[in-house]
Amino acid sequence: MAYKYCVRKKTDKSQGEEQVKYYAVPLSSGTIGTNELAENIAGRCTLRPGDVHATIVELMYTIEQELHQGNKVCLEGIGIFSLSASSEGFDKPEDCTPSKVKAKRICFLADKKLKKNLKFVKFEKDRRG
Template sequence: MSLYVVRQKVDKSKEEEKVRYHGVPVSSGQISIDELAKDISGRCSLHESDVHAAVIALGDVMQTYLMKGNTVHLKNIGMFSISAGSEGFETPDECTPSKVTAQRVCFKADKEMRSILPEIKYQRTYRETTKK
């Protein structure tokens, strides 16, 4: 069961401002690479240390490919890519490579990963603390 809190937000999209209340999910905790390695090793024939090393290497290799302008697709997980942008210029020649900056790592979940969404159920909590 996932947790949520209720937050007040002001809707300013109409002539009259209205206060609205929204359910917002809160984290139930953060899972470490050690916990992932232990869980994965219990589901396959790899030892925890092998899984740990593979996940670390995956992160390193993904960074290398993303820096080269590639997207990285992990089957049943999703697609990672880099977004970039620049300010607007009056002529194309003014938009030089030094003016374009990477802004964020983007992630788009695969259909298989998104398929869990209808299964998630929520329970209200009144604290926004993260459990460990």
């Protein structure tokens, strides 16, 4: 099955004059939830869907715990999860105290093998656009 995309018009103003260009934009065909993911995985191995579901839920809690402890989490073949943090700017380093630092987001860096397989993704233009 191919990944659908549509074409959207975007205006590029970076060169001083406006240039209209058309770009491919990927369209998601939906979202798969934990239950369906567990069913799919269970169909490929000897585990039952409930066991897979419990493992996925515990994996989420474990990743969260490890990130809170300052660790990156590497799932071989999938990628690395890490935390991004930031603060406002200060005039003196001693003013940048722990209470001023905030976690911004969870970052994900895909594994090289996972990224390498992107070249096998087939695309199909969506009929609506």
